[in-house]
Amino acid sequence: MHAPISPPVRAIVRRAVERAWERAIAAGTLPALSDAGEVPTIEVDRPAHPEHGDLATNLAMKLARPYRRSPLEIAQILAAELERDAEAEGAVAGPDAARDAVGDDAAAADAATVLLGSPVGSVDVAAPGFLNIRLAPAFVEAAADAARRAGEEFGRVAAPRPQHVNVEFVSANPTGPLHIGNARGAFVGDLLCRVLAAAGHRVTREYYFNDFGQQVWNLGASVAAIRLGTPIPEDGYRGDYVRELAAELPEALLAGAGEPGPERDRVVGEWASERIRAGIEASLAHLGVHFDVWKSEGSLYTDGSVERALERLRAAGVVYEADGAVWFRSTAYGDDKDRVIRKSSGDYTYFGSDIGYVAEKFGRGFDHLVYIWGVDHHGTVARVRNAAEAMGFARDDVEMILVAWVRFVRDGAEVSMSKRTGEFITLDELLAEVGVDAARWFFGSRAHTSAIDFDIELAKKQSNENPVYYVQYAHARICSILRKAADSGLTAADSLDGSLADDEVSRGLAILALRLPEVVEDAATVHETQGVTAYATELATAFHAFYRDRRVVDAADPATSAARLALV
RNA sequence: GCGCCCGUAGCUCAGUGGAUAGAGCAUCUGACUUCGGAUCAGACGGUCGGGGGUUCGAAUCCCUCCGGGCGCGCCA
Numbered sequence: 001m002h003a004p005i006s007p008p009v010r011a012i013v014r015r016a017v018e019r020a021w022e023r024a025i026a027a028g029t030l031p032a033l034s035d036a037g038e039v040p041t042i043e044v045d046r047p048a049h050p051e052h053g054d055l056a057t058n059l060a061m062k063l064a065r066p067y068r069r070s071p072l073e074i075a076q077i078l079a080a081e082l083e084r085d086a087e088a089e090g091a092v093a094g095p096d097a098a099r100d101a102v103g104d105d106a107a108a109a110d111a112a113t114v115l116l117g118s119p120v121g122s123v124d125v126a127a128p129g130f131l132n133i134r135l136a137p138a139f140v141e142a143a144a145d146a147a148r149r150a151g152e153e154f155g156r157v158a159a160p161r162p163q164h165v166n167v168e169f170v171s172a173n174p175t176g177p178l179h180i181g182n183a184r185g186a187f188v189g190d191l192l193c194r195v196l197a198a199a200g201h202r203v204t205r206e207y208y209f210n211d212f213g214q215q216v217w218n219l220g221a222s223v224a225a226i227r228l229g230t231p232i233p234e235d236g237y238r239g240d241y242v243r244e245l246a247a248e249l250p251e252a253l254l255a256g257a258g259e260p261g262p263e264r265d266r267v268v269g270e271w272a273s274e275r276i277r278a279g280i281e282a283s284l285a286h287l288g289v290h291f292d293v294w295k296s297e298g299s300l301y302t303d304g305s306v307e308r309a310l311e312r313l314r315a316a317g318v319v320y321e322a323d324g325a326v327w328f329r330s331t332a333y334g335d336d337k338d339r340v341i342r343k344s345s346g347d348y349t350y351f352g353s354d355i356g357y358v359a360e361k362f363g364r365g366f367d368h369l370v371y372i373w374g375v376d377h378h379g380t381v382a383r384v385r386n387a388a389e390a391m392g393f394a395r396d397d398v399e400m401i402l403v404a405w406v407r408f409v410r411d412g413a414e415v416s417m418s419k420r421t422g423e424f425i426t427l428d429e430l431l432a433e434v435g436v437d438a439a440r441w442f443f444g445s446r447a448h449t450s451a452i453d454f455d456i457e458l459a460k461k462q463s464n465e466n467p468v469y470y471v472q473y474a475h476a477r478i479c480s481i482l483r484k485a486a487d488s489g490l491t492a493a494d495s496l497d498g499s500l501a502d503d504e505v506s507r508g509l510a511i512l513a514l515r516l517p518e519v520v521e522d523a524a525t526v527h528e529t530q531g532v533t534a535y536a537t538e539l540a541t542a543f544h545a546f547y548r549d550r551r552v553v554d555a556a557d558p559a560t561s562a563a564r565l566a567l568v
Numbered sequence: 569g570c571g572c573c574c575g576u577a578g579c580u581c582a583g584u585g586g587a588u589a590g591a592g593c594a595u596c597u598g599a600c601u602u603c604g605g606a607u608c609a610g611a612c613g614g615u616c617g618g619g620g621g622u623u624c625g626a627a628u629c630c631c632u633c634c635g636g637g638c639g640c641g642c643c644a
Contacts, residue, residue, distance in 0.1 A: 043586095045586090047586095047587075048586090048587065048588080048589090048590090049587070049588075052587070056586095056587090058585095058586060061586080061624075061625090064624075065624090071624075126587075127587085128586090128587085128624065128625080129624085130586080130587070173644085210644080213644080214643095214644075215644070323642075324642085325642050326642095327642095336570075336571075336640075337640085340641090340642045341642095342642085343642040344642060345642075347642090349641095349642070349643090349644095350643085350644065374638095375572085375573065375637080375638055375639080376638060376639070377638095377639085378571090378572055378573080378638070378639060379571085379572085379638090379639045379640060380639090381572085382571095382572095402572085402573075402638095404573070404574080404637080404638090405637070405638080445581075445582080445592095446580090446581060446582085447581085447582080449573060449574070450573085450574065450575095450581075451573085451574070451636090451637065451638095452580080452581075453579095453580070454580095455580085458579095458580085458593090465592075465593065465606080466592085466593095466606095467591085467592060467593095469606055470592085470606075470607090472606085473604080473606050473607075474607095476604070476606090477603080477604060477607085480603065480604055481603055481604095483603095484603050485603085522584075525584085526584055528584085530581090530582065531582085531583095531584095533582095534582060534583090534590095534591075537591070537592080538591085541591095544607060544608065545607095545608070545609095547603080547607080547608090548600085548607075548608055548609090549608095
């Protein structure tokens with residue numbers, strides 16, 4: 001465990017606004033709201049334009065309706081109270097009736113206020129009722145100092161409700177190497193994991209794969225056929241990687257697998273699929289993606305997870321038999337048709353293992369499950385969540401993130417792929433061309449819901465103008481400055497105290513750098529990562545401008561945070 | 569036919585009901601003899617697919633239409 005994490009600046013200011021509101025009520029200048037449903041949540045955001053201050057709140061406009069008074073009038077009252085907060089050193093210490101009701105967040109914000117001083121410098125009221133707040137210079141300096149002391153820990157956030165989250169992604173079956181179509185899911189999943197971890201959650205990265213069944217038998221049959229020079233089955237696998245496997249297949253294993261037939265296909269297939277799985281793990285390592293758990297579908301049957309889940313559904317009375325098959329009454333939860341769990345042949349469907357997997361994951365103690373799926377799986381979302389609900393789990397704790405298609409394009413022409421025919425570009429080949437950082441940035445900076453074009457030639461050609469290099473260059477400059485400073489025997493000041501008050505450029509950079517925890521928090525709550533890359537670009541831009549206008553000096557302040565960002 | 573996702577600058581894409589809708593690329597004009605010019609300052613560029621509605625306020629929420637993607641198996 002490390003030291004308590006200071007709340008983001010935004011949260012501290014939000015608490016200051018809340019205190020101002022409470023004081024206004026206590027003083028009788030504003031009435032208390034009797035109807036709890038009318039109490040608005042206090043929002044504090046960065047205004048779109050710098051002349052509107054550092055932070056702004058729309059609370060007065062939110063209160064206009066319940067109070068039946070003009071937003072401007074309310075804003076004036078709140079502004080007066082906020083100004084008083086700025087002047088009163090002991091603003092927080094006084095009796096506070098609402099303290100119990102608002103909980104730990106408020107307590108943490110209050111504690112931070114005691115530590116760092118009041119955040120409010122000055123307040124302006126702007127039509128139609130915004131409260132524009134400028135941060136107190138001493139507060140910014142104190143907060144920046146705290147961020148420097150936090151070092152690598154800066155940017156981490158204490159989640160209000162920490163969860164143990166299971167994120168399952170990639171999960172491509174080991175019948176061939178990862179291809180470029182798998183890239184997006186891999187990056188999206190890993191970035192989400194990083195953001196969740198930074199936001200104070202426990203994260204488990206999980207890869208789910210099918211190591212038995214028809215696909216694997218076919219793979220085995222194909223490998224054996226090539227090795228022995230017999231024709232490849234019609235629905236078999238082709239491609240260079242199959243030939244390589246055939247060449248590497250140990251003679252003893254083939255001999256021990258016996259006569260041609262299902263048993264031999266199974267033995268050879270399992271060997272081949274494990275080889276491929278190991279290759280996939282290596283490819284993902286090149287991406288910087290490492291899984292905590294490799295979960296085989298077969299294990300869900302051998303350990304009884306699937307049967308237990310079925311029993312659970314049976315106990316809930318949502319299972320029936322018809323036409324020799326076992327069905328889940330998915331329509332009872334709004335689905336448009338019921339779903340088969342076990343076929344009349346006695347085999348389970350994919351859906352069968354899906355529900356077993358859900359229960360098995362919760363059985364391992366996870367609070368929240370995230371699945372990163374391609375949009376083509378969206379038809380299965382409802383039934384899995386329905387089954388989870390029927391088994392007694394919270395529907396909202398089973399979350400599917402559907403990643404939209406990527407059209408891979410080379411010089412304007414779409415690149416088509418088929419694993420069966422072996423015509424595809426592998427993930428390794430893609431990365432050899434465009435680089436891991438550029439690819440990670442590309443996928444991280446786009447919403448997972450939007451279908452995107454990835455032009456391989458363009459990605460290479462523009463690599464010098466790519467935002468990722470822009471951000472990395474900022475980092476390089478920072479390192480260079482630090483190096484130069486060390487060479488000349490300069491050391492960073494112990495404190496920024498007083499150094500930011502009258503320098504708008506430095507002050508702006510510090511405030512921007514202090515936003516990192518807010519960015520992380522937002523990304524984690526909405527499960528989107530593109531805000532992080534956007535922020536990194538913005539911070540780099542601010543730094544480059546700073547670099548131009550302000551020679552050296554307190555380089556140490558932005559360095560820690562910017563360096564971290566360049567790595568994200 | 570039903571369901572889900574998408575439509576924002578020439579291109580690729582941001583924008584969880586807030587103020588004058590942003591960034592990169594592309595195009596054009598400028599800038600250090602000093603910390604890395606992979607940089608900086610500026611210009612150009614928009615019926616937020618169309619039309620209604622909700623409200624103090626809509627790219628964002630609701631309805632509808634147009635256009636594109638995906639899904640609707642006892643497949644995996």
